[in-house]
Amino acid sequence: MAELYNRNSPCPIAHRGCMEAGPENSHTAFEAAVTLGAGGVEIDVRKTRDGKLVVFHDADVRRLTMGWQGPYCNSKIKDMTWEHISQIRLPFGGHLLKRFPDEGYADEKQYYYPWAAASEQDVLYQMGRLESRSKSEEQLTLAIYRCYKEEYEKLCLEDGRLEQILSLQEFFKWLQTQPDGFFAEVELKERGIAGAVIQMAEKYHVEERCIIFSGIEDVIWEIQDWCKNHGKPDRLRLGANIRYLREEQKEMLERGDFYEVGLNAGAFESSDVEYLHQRGIRVFSNLGDTPVWWETLECLGVDGFKTNCLGAYRKWRQKWEQR
Structure with missing residues (x-):
């Protein structure tokens, strides 16, 4: 695996895998993300008519x-x-x-x-x-x-x-085999699947590699409530794509157990990152694949950022470090 970042730089997270190499959320896209040095991948989960969890x-x-x-x-x-x-x-x-x-x-x-x-x-x-x-x-x-x-x-x-479209089971089996520290942001795209996703992560012993989250408020609280009622697995992390840090989001974060939150590119400043860090919450930027934003990220103190352009970011990063 090619190293793309160090602990003092934001961790690149391949959004739906590396879409420059394979269809989004596919095995090829995930493999390419590892090869190109991403610290993790972001995936999406839905449920079929017969209850199968799929990565889509x-x-x-x-x-x-x-x-x-x-x-x-x-x-x-x-x-x-x-x-x-x-x-x-x-x-x-x-x-x-x-x-x-x-x-x-x-x-x-x-x-x-x-x-x-x-x-x-x-x-x-x-x-x-x-x-x-x-x-x-x-x-x-x-x-x-x-x-x-x-x-x-x-x-x-x-x-x-x-x-082929991957089942979540197939993805978790793949995740088991990846380098130490490599993780998955697992985004739930609908209600009613939080418990099944968390239990499957436990079954395949990848809970420490997973951040379970959603950008849908009802689903965010479904995840939180399930963990309160059934017990959160050790080392499993929970997140929320809140997009903006306003008073209503701050109030929400006070009521839950959040390891990280997603904020939209260009919609926050270093003071927002500092506010969240003081509360023990990490910050992942949502996309914003422009060279200007990538350079800004180096100064904001964010912990990671999602990108659809991992290959382009890699080339930019190499040039930026040579300046």
């Missing part, structure tokens, strides 16, 4: 299967069984984040635009044309993908590589 971000599989012509590619995770999901394939072609603009990505949704399928000018045109019609970031991204359906099918055939 979106509510449905349409965006991640674009270009692949196979079964269930228009289905929602919650409506499928594990048998259905096992038949789905995630194509590499067109889905890797190979573009890193000089100024980086200040707008998070742009990570997921189909730069590989068309010119930058065309993608930005479609983005502007569709933005006012779409109700959510996910709907906008999917609408743009659909504009390039034929291009994605061509890219999928040209590349040929495909991945």
